[in-house]
Amino acid sequence: MPLLDASAMFPVTHPDGRVSRTTVYLKNAVSHPCMEIGDYSYYTHYGKLEETAEILAPYLFTDSRERLVIGKFVQIARGSYFITSSANHPMTGVTTYPFRIFKPETFGYKDLPVKDTVVGHDVWIGHNAAVMPGVQIGAGAIIAAASVVTRDVPAYAVVGGNPATVIRMRYPEGVIAELLDLAWWNWPIDRIEANLRALETGDIAALKIA
Template identity: 75%
Template sequence: MALLDANAVNPITLPDGTVYRDTVYLKNVIDHPRMEIGDFSYYTHSAKPEDTAGILAPYLGHSVRERLVIGKFVQIARGSYFITSSANHPMTGFTTYPFRIFKPETFGYKDLPVKDTIVDHDVWIGQNAAIMPGVHIGAGAIVAAASVVARDVPPYAVVGGNPASIIRMRYSSEVISELLRLTWWDWPIDKIEANLTALSSGDLATLRLA
């Protein structure tokens, strides 16, 4: 059986041989100087592959200061998107109206604070979730559908709601520490696939021996 191909554009082939065009590996369809994306992270949408960056992070311009960093094996469902700091309005005065953007000579708010938005490895972001500026989502976290993530999410937490809050932790603190130590997402793909049974069943003892 062939290994997963990190260089694929459309990684899903249906049992009848049809290539499913709506799901794309982000790294292979996005060329954006302010996005850093790891292998095997995917996103599902119905537009052209070249439109992916604009759908995923519509306010992240090529000359902005912040970055959108997405790790490996991140799963982003249809309709989810990132609202980056570039979308912010000034909030320190008496009005939030963005007067400067309507004149070329004053365009932009370079004095507003910015913060990178980071999604660590093996995060599942459910359908129609919105990720707000500067959020850090830890490895192994799950974001429920239609959530608005406005604050950092710990590794292996399940969050949901508006604003999203922790529903539960997926594992005990001891297991989470062990998974973060193992960093299985950094293994070669052949080693990962050889240990899929242990990964998918939660067999930590076998993973320790891998």
């Protein structure tokens, strides 16, 4: 029996048989026209299941012009969320008060620029992190707890702080290129699980011949 079931709603079962109902596979918990979510990406929160999308991205409306794109095997800890472009207020005048959102016919500030927020594969977003509009997070990155991510994050970088900055790179540049080319997250799940030890120990040589 495989460790992972892409069709599960609640993927975590404790050794005593208890199913955790605070961790959900996002692809199965969320139906939102402006969200694109890959398999096995999970989010932990205390809200109701039907509130998952709103808790994850509270300002991404069904008629928003931007998208939130989350890759495969992304791990999003409790308290973390995305502030997307639809949350922006007008900033070119003398006031930032969003007068136009109070009438349906003017709602949305269609003239404000928007940009998709994109999270690459196998990204770990720590507890209480906030990701700002239009940020692009590269595959394999780690976002430290309580970080505020205001700019793009390179693949396999560890970032933290407010605003989040690069603390270190997880691998040298050449190894990162190899890992991106390897793209293990696109393998069939049985191949992934057959090579868990190599994935968990960072045995790149073994992964190349897997």
